[in-house]
Amino acid sequence: MSKFHLIINTPTRGFFEEDVDSLVVKTFDGEIGILRGHEPIVIPIDVSPITIRIDGEVKRAYLAGGFMNVMGDVVEIFSDDALWPEEIDIKRAEEAKKRAEERMKARKSQEEFVRARTALARAMARLEVAEKGQKALR
């Protein structure tokens, strides 16, 4: 398969830069797959796991939301934070999930609720990536 160049940057590190076959990310309207020759598009990304395929090898990573910029054969993603499965602290993610759930139940204010919901989404995406990543290793 023909490849395109994928760059993933965060403010604290350059996360990923390689030629890849395909990429699947989650946007606010659902998942979107990118192959070489995709039409130029700028689109926000939801907090979610992303899937990268290179020569039949599947890589998964966690992305804390952000942006994707598709320009010809170069795809740039900028996100506040990105993690590989092995970098995710499962225990911490589980605790964060529990905390967020409790905060959602407490129903303090609209703002508090939205904040708890994003925290929950982050924790769940982290857990999903971590679990899938570990299965792949086995």
Next chain:
Amino acid sequence: MSERDIKRRIKSVSEVQKITKAMYLIASANTQKAKERFKVAEPYFTSIQNTMRELLEHTDPEDISLVIGNEPKRRAGIIVITGDKGLCGDYNHNVIKLAEKTMEELRYSYLLVVGAMGREYFRKKGYNIDTSLLYTAQDPTYDSAVDIADIILRFYRQGLLDEVFIVYTRYISSFKHEPAVTRVLPLDPESLGVKERKRSSNILKYEPSPQAVFKILAESYIKGVIYGALVESFASEQTARMTAMDNATKNAEELINRFNRLYNKERQGKITSEISEIISSSEVLK
């Protein structure tokens, strides 16, 4: 001063020198760290800036509320970034002075201070500062920039603030840094490098709409501006401290030398007078 007094002084000065030397080393390690962070963050924000510029050039930002409108400016919010500690030359003094000048020029209504030195200063002067965020200037993280950005964006959207400025110290080189004021909100298309609008030539597609994309992009950009200011100020503070501590170490060296000479002179004088006493007494015995 007696011989013993001089010796004591030498000892105390050399102890101070040890401390300034250690502080110099710590500051230089921190400078390295800050520079590293700056280097890593740069490509990220450059690409956000480029995407934003493209968006503004190709689409119509009329209903984008974050971009500059020409309404009369009423309430300005000011973010001031100072250090947590002194012993860094005129670093804190300069940035506080500029902040006060900016506050005089604008009718500010909201003040957020990062760093203990600035907070202490403005509190003593009786300014009303936001104490809900007590960030230290040490070790700037992206998360603290996100928190600050969230607060000012909320106030901006609610209409409590019409403008937001950030007063920080720009890092120019290891020897040069100067206080600077930058407007964070509303965004200025010209500072992003937007020259002219070519509305028709819309090559890129923006999903779900250019406005929605711009809103999220602008938020990331503002976070980036604040993070950049935090990191630059931190780097400036550390280099300022490096220079100050280097000077202090040199001064201590000089002081020790002077005291050593004084001590030797004193000692030599004592020996000379002892010898002359012995000689004169032996003269008497002859």
